[in-house]
Amino acid sequence: MSDESLLTFPCEIDIKVIGRRTTSLRATVLGIVRAHCGVVEDSRVRERHSSEGNYLSMSVTVLAETREQIDAVYRELTASDQVLMAL
Template sequence: MSRTDTLLEFPCRFPIKAFGERDEAFETTVYELVKPHVPELERDDLSRRLSSGGRYVSVTVEIVARSKDQLDAIYADLSASERVLMAL
């Protein structure tokens, strides 16, 4: 399999999860990082969940992924953010 090959068939529903410290603005940060890559993204496409200790939050964004390049760009932007501790 070459670097550009993928097991995904596009377009497809794809969940992206970002973890950060609990902060009311974290969800907005994730939304603003993903929105340029997914123009049809709505706030309803995001869900959040607190960690068991309440210190961290995970935000899941459900998108319709169009390509591997699109996903790579989203993950690059999330990973470059100081506020995002991890993106899956």
């Protein structure tokens, strides 16, 4: 695996997450993202419910300082049992 990245840091990046629509999914996702990226304004969070309301997709825009920071966010998100997919 190459250490080269197509991104130039720092940069803004959208972290996309899909999970079952539960009362705690939003808090879990934002808790993980904030732990690695700091404050996330509400205006930087977008949500969409699935057509039947069973799933929630979230997109959180953050200022990424390093690839390692983003890798850590994705590792923790995908380790969560509430998150079905993180892109």
